Amino acid sequence: xxxxxxxxxxxxxxxxxxxxxxxxxxxxxxxxxxxxxxxxxxxxxxxxxxxxxxxxxxxxxxxxxxxxxxxxxxxxxxxxxxxxxxxxxxxxxxxxxxxxxxxxxxxxxxxxxxxxxxxxxxxx
Numbered sequence: 657x658x659x660x661x662x663x664x665x666x667x668x669x670x671x672x673x674x675x676x677x678x679x680x681x682x683x684x685x686x687x688x689x690x691x692x693x694x695x696x697x698x699x700x701x702x703x704x705x706x707x708x709x710x711x712x713x714x715x716x717x718x719x720x721x722x723x724x725x726x727x728x729x730x731x732x733x734x735x736x737x738x739x740x741x742x743x744x745x746x747x748x749x750x751x752x753x754x755x756x757x758x759x760x761x762x763x764x765x766x767x768x769x770x771x772x773x774x775x776x777x778x779x780x
Contacts, residue, residue, distance in 0.1 A: 661678070
């Protein structure tokens with residue numbers, strides 16, 4: 657069994673930055689792809705970013721390209737999401753997910769384990 661715990665969320669002003677962390681326990685993240693998704697109030701959960709098992713491949717939603725960066729630290733069993741130039745539209749609960757496969761994917765159904773989420777609120 658895998659447990660994923662997100663942290664780093666909070667309240668930030670427009671244009672500010674946050675770094676989310678996701679620590680995995682129960683299984684090393686080495687060899688597995690990881691992703692970040694988000695869900696805003698009244699909306700469906702959507703893909704944000706993903707990284708392949710070796711970090712060589714990353715994917716981003718168009719809405720965050722150039723502003724967000726996903727990275728991983730296998731030694732710490734942790735995945736990060738650096739979020740810059742934040743906008744009010746980025747307000748959501750952010751979820752970390754692990755996929756029992758090597759390559760990154762953007763579809764929710766491709767992921768096997770999920771964290772509980774961390775709230776990000778961007779004020780205008």
